[in-house]
Amino acid sequence: MSKPRERILNTTMILFHQQGYNNTGINQIIEDSAVSKASFYQHFKSKDDLCIEFLDKRYAYWISELENFISGAQTVEERFLKSFDFLIFMNEKENFRGCSFLNILSEIPSEKVEIHKVIRSHKKALRDAFNKDLKDDMLSDHIYLLFESCIVTSQLYRSNELIKKTKSIVQGLLLSSC
Structure with missing residues (x-):
């Protein structure tokens, strides 16, 4: 044990x-x-302390799974497109449960400052990773917002349909930026 x-x-x-x-x-x-x-x-010491540790472990797990999933990509464009495939994979694996961070964010009051800080930190790390790969703030933020909205809408509709459509939109955005 x-x-x-x-x-x-x-x-x-x-x-x-x-x-x-x-x-x-x-x-x-x-x-x-x-x-x-x-x-x-x-x-x-508290449920909040446990929640912070959960968020840290969940982020490490999720980012590791994402990196493994997209590791075979040869180009930045392919990395981004595969990241949307990853959302589909996770929805199927986790039955459209969505993002643990956004789910908890919707449950807790603003007074839980430390939990909010951890959620923002992990979301910022993902956003920064998108920007690092693209080196274009406007385009990377646009794709990041599409990525996050795909997580929420696929959970809401329990469908990957909008992820697949968004992937096509992202492909167009990436092609037009080159």
């Missing part, structure tokens, strides 16, 4: 992603992790 902290994090990775932040209680995490309440609080 894994260590208590590991079990708590592994359980949280599933529950926060599948159920959301507000629908997942500390008692459920404790029970599903098979740890004591004292053990939980020994590792995490």
Whole structure:
């Protein structure tokens, strides 16, 4: 059996992603992790601290999966187009659950400053990566916004249709920029 902290994090990775932040209680995490309440609080001062660690681990997982998915791309254009294919792949893998960051953002009040800061930081890292690849702020931000909107709309409609259409739009944007 894994260590208590590991079990708590592994359980949280599933529950926060599948159920959301507000629908997942500390008692459920404790029970599903098979740890004591004292053990939980020994590792995490609060649910917010656990949420921050969840967001960090989820980002590391998601970015690693994205990088693996697009690793065979030969050009910047192909990297971007494959990134939209990645969204389709993740929707099928995770049953259109959407973005954990945006889901949690929609659940928490603005007073949870530290969680908001972590969400912004991870979203900024993705946005910066788009810009690094394209070296054109306007174009990279345009594609980044399309990418993020694809995540939200595919979750809303439980369909990859708009991702496929957006991929064609992005291809046109990339071709016209060269």
